[in-house]
Amino acid sequence: MRWKFNSSVHKRMQSRELVGAMDRDDESPVRLSNSTGQENGSPSWKNSLPHVCVATISSFLFGYHLSVVNEPLESISMDLGFAGNVLAEGLVVSMCLGGALVGCLFSGSIADGIGRCRAFQLAALPMIAGACISASTTSLEGMLLGRFLVGTGMGIGPPVASLYVTEVSPPSVRGTYGSFIQIATCLGLIASLFIGIPVKEVVGWWRVCFWVSAAPAALLALCMEFCAESPHWLYKRGRIGEAEVEFERLLGGPYVKSALAELSRSDKGDDAEGVKYSELLYGRHFRVVFIGTTLFALQQLSGINAVFYFSSTVFKSAGVPSDIANICVGLANLSGSIVAMLLMDKLGRKVLLLGSFIGMAAAMGLQAGAASFHHLGSGRLYLSVGGMLLFVLAFSLGAGPVPGLLLPEIFPNRIRAKAMALCMSVHWVVNFFVGLLFLQMLEQLGPQVLYSMFASFCLIAAIFVQRNVVETKGKSLQEIEIALLPPQ
Incomplete structure (x- = not known):
């Protein structure tokens, strides 16, 4: 099932005056032209970097919550009264996976319906609520509820992060920025490990492990207010003027017209919500x-x-x-x-x-x-x-x-x-x-x-x-x- 670029595709690309050739593996960065036809090279990576870094907070939280219960699980089970109950311990670990599946199933509709930035903020809310419930609960049922809520946010965050980073990054650094997602996940895993180190010596420290996670989730929701919305989503919604403004924030003024022109040549998909x-x-x-x-x-x-x-x-x-x-x-x-x-x-x-x-x-x-x-x-x-x-x-x-x-x-x-x-x-x-x-x-x-x-x-x-x-x-x-x- 290998994709091959036949002559009709090549002719269609030539007729649309697209830059670069997809039928060869030359890896030079895409070069955009301004309205005067002058080549400006690749857009600067600096404009989009802050937006990408904010988006990867969701990946940090993803990694953190995946492993936050690993070290404290014994203490949690003793304090909440289900020590020795293997089924209950397994549910505490895996309940977030069930929540993640639910959140993931709706993530596409959410991202298309309210936009990428609002989807990040929506993902942060159950992660804040779930972390607070898990940190303050006195029962197994409360812990399971908190873990499920956190899981729904985990399910929404990673696919939206992949979408957002791909859509706001210049082609020349899109792979590098995409790797930030994996790095942030690793940092989240390591952070949960280090924060959990005192759990065996300090009584009730496992509650601190959950309280701490509410801070980056709140930071994600706040910072997204100042981040650029995906120009691809705005264009798909028919908000061309706003897409132009966001392209200017992300790529720089000289690249706006060529970016919009290229976007208009692709399959617009005006009714994305109808998919x-x-x-x-x-x-x-x-x-x-x-x-x-x-x-x-x-x-x-x-x-x-x-x-x-x-x-x-x-x-x-x-x-x-x-x-x-x-x-x-x-x-x-x-x-x-x-x-x-x-x-x-x-x-x-x-x-x-x-x-x-x-x-x-x-x-x-x-x-x-x-x-x-x-x-x-x-x-x-x-x-x-x-x-x-x-x-x-x-x-x-x-x-x-x-x-x-x-x-x-x-x-x-x-x-x-x-x-x-x-x-x-x-x-x-x-x-x-x-x-x-x-x-x-x-x-x-x-x-x-x-x-x-x-x-x-x-x-x-x-x-x-x-x-x-x-x-x-x-x-x-x-x-x-x-x-x-x-x-x-």
Whole structure:
């Protein structure tokens, strides 16, 4: 199912005088022209940077709330009276996943209905309320309610962040800015770890862990009042004058007319609210949506969240304390994300995805081998730990940050928000089942077979990327849309 650019597409691009060529992998930045026809080079990255940084606060909160209960869970269960109840403890951990699925299902309609900035503010409200309820509750039911509310905000935030960052970033740095989402998520994970360190020594400290999270959520809601709305959304709503103003804020005055002219050449999709999810599953949009949902499914079937959720078990077997283990995993994830940020607009999305999935397959193969080398004794455990850290590092180099950036790039403007919501919903569903079944499958199949299955999914993902994913580095969203979308 590889996309090829036939002559009709090429002629259509030439007739519309679009800059750049989509039928070659030259990675030079898109160059825009002003009304006099003079070339101005690429827009400055400085104008859009503050807006992108504010948007990534939602990703920081996403990472924070994913792991905020990991260390304090024992203290929470004792204080709220459900210590030893494995089902209740599991619900506290996973209730936010259920809320995230609900929020994600509605995120596309929300982003299209009220705009990207208002969607961020709406996502912040249940995260503030949920954090306060969790911090002040005296019962299990209150904790579950708080976690569910936080989850709904988590479900709305990440897809809207991917949309927003893609739509407000200049093409030349869109990959770099897209990597900020993954870096912010890593920082959130690490922040929750460090804030949770005193939980075993200080009585009631777990409540502080929840209270703290309300501050960045409130900051997100406040700062979004001063951020630019997506010009793509404004244009789609027919608010051309406002889109022009926002383009000027984000790109600079010389680029406004050419940006608007290019936007007008693409599929406008005047009735974005009228897009039904059924439209995404057949017809001219099926191919891009199929690629998006498959990428997110393979990302989760690689076993990455099983590693994140249950890594402490492997480290404890090697005699490494859980807090040090979590720091090692977090640093590996953050280091890879920073490298990906530096390479995203140089090597491109496809190269990073391929290298990442191949590296993950090799690392998981290393763990499968370690599980079968019983004669190595303690060396087998350290080999397994090394394989796990390499797996996380390889994931953060491509399979982690790229899908959330690539998919808004390849989705047409008309369906972008709802298509992202659908793909992220697949992400949450597969994530839930992998987390639910991992320990049971590990017990029944053994680590060698299970890790080999994960490695196989990584190789399948690499083949899928090679055959179906196109390079979008340095291309404007309108170029990508016109080239990839079949004519009506």
